[in-house]
Amino acid sequence: MSAVLLDITQLNAGYGDMPVLRDVSMNIRAAEIVAMVGSNGAGKTTMLRALSRLIPSRGHISFNGQSLAGATADEVFAMGLVQVPEGRQLFDHMSVEENLQMGAYKRRDQTGVKEDLNRVYRLFPALAERPHQLAGSLSGGEQQMCAMARALMARPRLMMVDEMSLGLAPVVVDLLLETMTQIRSQGVTVLLVEQDVHAALSVADRAYVMETGNIVREGTAKELKNDPEVQRAYLGETA
Ligand SMILES: Nc1ncnc2c1ncn2[C@@H]1O[C@H](COP(=O)(O)OP(=O)(O)OP(=O)(O)O)[C@@H](O)[C@H]1O
Ligand SMILES: [Mg+2]
Incomplete structure (x- = not known):
């Protein structure tokens, strides 16, 4: 079995005085696709926010053998823990390609960035056909592709995708799930957070x-x- 990439022990987090996560423990091994499923308000997005250090938490998180205690959001992003947020959160008034470049804004290896741009265009041909289109004018499925491609431009070790399938037709969801397995075969570990349990369990290992x-x-x-x-x-x- 491959090494544990993300290890969470007794994670607690919430908003102000309100606890949401209660002693959550889980782990993800390198190159796995792991799904986190649950109903509205269960705390899935809160968990991703805690992992990305967007909200404070108690408990232990180790990523790639390093404790995240004290790490900032920027630091965990640079370590390769990258989120594709719920609702996609694209820069609507920027083009597809400008959005993709935003994913790589921390990188200085321009040759690698160029290669990765070609790689994400191969993964998502629909984006390759419209690099100059404004992100806000994309279809829902294309927006989700753009959000995933933007995350890949950061060269993540772990890509955490929040509610990928929300509002999309089943045929588009299937296409994205298929792409997810290709992304994993390129060495990216995936955490899939989903209300669509059918979809999530169809590609997840665990x-x-x-x-x-x-x-x-x-x-x-x-x-x-x-x-x-x-x-x-x-x-x-x-x-
Ligand atoms: N910014 C916030 N301030 C206060 N409470 C919040 C905030 N964001 C979420 N919550 C609350 O935290 C709880 C967990 O919400 P969370 O968004 O993590 O659930 P979820 O599992 O992602 O749900 P969904 O499937 O609907 O996306 C809910 O009770 C929610 O109302
Ligand atoms: Mg959520």
């Missing part, structure tokens, strides 16, 4: 289920697909 800030289930994607409780609560099947 998954965690979060309910009200707690991890209530974990296992291989296959184990969770066959878990009667998961089927009842998340897959719309009557057990």
Whole structure:
């Protein structure tokens, strides 16, 4: 088995006095696709914000063997922990290519940046066809591609994708999931945060289920697909 890339132990985080995450422990090995699923308000985005150091947290996080205690958002980004935020958060008035360049704004290796631009255009041909189009005028699926491509321009070790499938047609979701497996085959580890449990379990190796800030289930994607409780609560099947 490959080495553990991200290791979280007893992570607690919230907003002001309100706790959201309660003693969350999970890990991700290099080159895995791991899904974190759960309903509205379970705390999934809060977990990503804590990992990206956008909100304070208690507990232990180690990434690539290094503790993130005391690390700033900029530092964890530079270490390769990169988020594709919920709602995509593109720069709407900038072109596709300008958005992609923003992902690489910390990098000084111009040759590598050029190579990566070609690589993301190969992964997302729809973006290659419209590098000068304003991001705000892209379709929902194209916007999601642009957000993922922008994250890849930072050369992430771990790409954390929040609600990739939200508002997209099933055929577009399938295309993005297929691209996700290609991204993994290029050596990027993926954390997929999803309300669409069907979609997430179709590509993930392993998954965690979060309910009200707690991890209530974990296992291989296959184990969770066959878990009667998961089927009842998340897959719309009557057990
Ligand atoms: N900025 C904030 N200030 C205060 N409370 C917040 C803030 N953001 C989220 N919360 C609360 O934290 C809890 C967890 O929210 P979070 O966004 O992490 O859930 P989620 O699992 O990502 O949900 P969804 O699937 O709807 O995206 C919710 O009760 C939410 O209302
Ligand atoms: Mg969320």
